[in-house]
Amino acid sequence: MPNALRQFLTHGGKHQRQVMFWLLLGALLLLPFITDALLGRGWVRIADFAMLYIMLALGLNIVVGYAGLLDLGYIAFFAVGAYCYALTGSPHLAIAFPMLFPDGIHLSFWIVLPLAALVAGGFGVLLGAPTLRLRGDYLAIVTLGFGEIIRIFLNNLNAPFNLTNGPQGISRIDPIRMGDISLNATQGIFGIALPSVHLYFYLFLAFTALVIVISQRLEKSRIGRAWMAIREDEIAASAMGINTRNLKLLAFAMGAMFGGISGTLFAGFQGFVSPESFSLMESIMVLCMVVLGGMGNIAGVILGGVLLAILPEILRHSVVPLQQALFGKTLVDPESLRMLLFGGALIVMMLYRPAGLWPSRVRRRELDSDEAGVV
């Protein structure tokens, strides 16, 4: 970041910050129209997905960044949320239980949302309870396994009765409605026609803002400090009277709930879910966002989320034409290149810039004042 801007953002007075805030908000509200005009139609959808990822990354940030627990199967909680809404907001269950639910279940999104958050949180507790008293490595590997297990179940629970519809996934999920307004159709507001992706953009923007506020408040609280104490030194933390096991469990459950919430939003937005959206690679991608931006720093994590969400688009538009121009054919497809970059980024960041691209304020000040190692 240019120095002047950094100066302005961090050392500016209260008034300046307020101006910045309103400018930013205005820009975000106009963003869908700007991208439509400048970049083309597809970009609002990309922005919608970017916000889902940012919510996921902020959830994982609580677990990894604040409490220092490595969760490698985080996407499983996203899956739990998504399937919660897929089952209770679609005609699908009519197939498995035609007598019980002749039309499937069509609960309102707004009822399912908190329930899905609780279910995901519950899974978090179930998974965390046996492992959290052990060393962190075990949690990493158990969550890694859990992410895969969830997928195996989703893939196979179409028999003997069809709960998940297996690899085909569940489709025709009800769109999210606000009152009488369905977000799946173009709506006119103040004479402006807002297509569905725009409506979801504003909904997700609101949810992202909420998640950011929650993260911020948790970070600067007694609970957040206790998490960071555990991250820094678990033994010293317990000697200070922190019940490390309960607080780790809390962090894990909170993170899982964030995952569940974004999963529910995802299902409503897509109208379709299938197991392949919840692969290990997705977990890694979210982890990458957290690490790349700067573990424990909200702004950094958001930056990481934005960068990685638009990366595939950049790759798609650069890698293929570049290879065509150079070799006359496509040797490396953008998808595998993307994963390769993720893996490489995890290694390089940990080795050379463990505090991330955008380190937290205190760390940055320290980096400015001396060049002592950050590790």
Add this chain to the structure above:
Amino acid sequence: MTATTPLLQLSSIGKQFGGLSALSGVSLHIRRGEIYGLIGPNGAGKTTLFNVITGLYQASSGEFQFNGNSYQAGKPHVLAQAGIARTFQNIRLFANLTALENVMIGRHLRTRAGVFGALLRNRATRNEERAITRRATELLHYVGIDKPGQTLAKHLSYGEQRRLEIARALATEPLLLALDEPAAGMNATETESLKSLLQTIRTGGITVLLIEHDVKLIMGLCDRIAVLDYGKKIAEGVPEQVRKDAAVIAAYLGGGNE
């Protein structure tokens, strides 16, 4: 509880690691308001005893009473709640947090805000946060760290880190402050200021348990001293008594441990 019952009473504490006996049959008591010293050659079991009292290890045999309650295997956070706060031989601060945050974490135990308080940021929570910050600032000042609260703990000087650990421990409002070699690695001036800090703390009504290698410091500071050797208590008493004790002299000079 009367003021005459000991604050901490150990009854034949034993601790085995595998087949090795690190402590056997250690009994001692610490009175309210005193500074109690624990010395002994390297490997005598001082830190092990310390870790038992603070809940990091479970005693293999025996039990101890603290402030009227019996413990055999406490969890660290339970004993901290009961009123035992400690520092560590090799400093264990929350290195990437600021000095102020380190002490604020010490307040965790005596404050209450949970997730809902954090999210709603209601009046009670805001007041509590203010009180935490105020108290932490006071404590930093009390132990003589006058750097701005924004300095990361790992960038404080060695002596400051030691004192920050004490401030963090004091933040838990302990009845017993247990210090594991607080003067290790300090120069003469730093040791001197540590000595007066500990006297001030005691005057404030907090009982102090001290493990130390610096015999001069311990003789000049402690009301009573116990000497451990090979996991057993070989002497206990006021400094002059211990200094003349034959077994102690043998342990320090004859054993070849030092």
Add this chain to the structure above:
Amino acid sequence: MEIFLQQIINGLVQGSVYALVALGYTMVYGILGLINFAHGEVVMVGAMLALSALTAMLGWGVPPLLALPLSLILAILGCMALGYSIERVAYRPLRHAPRLAPLITAIGVSIVLQNLAMMIWGRQYHAFPQLIDNQSHLIGGAIINDIQIIIFVMALAIMASLMVVVHRTRLGRAMRAVAENQHAAQLMGVDINRVISVTFMLGSALAAVAGLMVSANYGLAHYYMGFLLGLKAFTAAVLGGIGNLRGAMLGGLLLGLIESLGAGYIGDMTGGFLGSNYQDVFAFFVLIAVLVFRPSGLLGERIAERA
């Protein structure tokens, strides 16, 4: 009854492969206290290297019985180089960093290896060529074929020689010393970095052999095969007591048996609710159960709890 015996045989064969991979996890853990997440991918690379070499040599007309050992040696050398580089690049610089850091680089290395393998070998399954006349033998109603016998015998032989290396040689003594106390070993003149490098190379060599065995047993290899295999072998290591060599062997064989018997009988156990396509979930539940009830594993000491 025949089914039972058949599942026992399959379980022991598969379990001996798990044991070889588990040894790699456990050796590194014993010495560095680090879970080498990338180990499963080393197995995959071993399988792919061996298979490519084998296919190429057979194509050039090299006799199968010469091509097999040659390609195995090639895979072993390749994996040893890989294991060495992984440690040097991703772990050594972080030896004194916070615990999270090497875990994250480890996962990064896995992803890189997996995707490089996908670029090199493609997404498709590679078939293991027919090398020998793989005859089946009937024992008490169950079938065991030559390849299975070779795998099992070879795995046992390798494990036995590893025990000899660890307990009877200078190198093994140095390894045990470093595992016991790095600092003290260093004072005694042990070159710690060298011991760690050698440990990684030894584990990777075992992984290469295991990779070849797995692909021979199933008749195919795939860029994604390392992930689940690694997870299961890690479970085996935890089951036996991570850091304990005998434990890894025992855990591997046991896990193979549990999985194979479980897959054989899961239909009966759940009244047809779950089928054998759930074979892969057993390892996970074993892992959870061990962590809940006996985190130190069957043969481990109480090292699992706390850092």
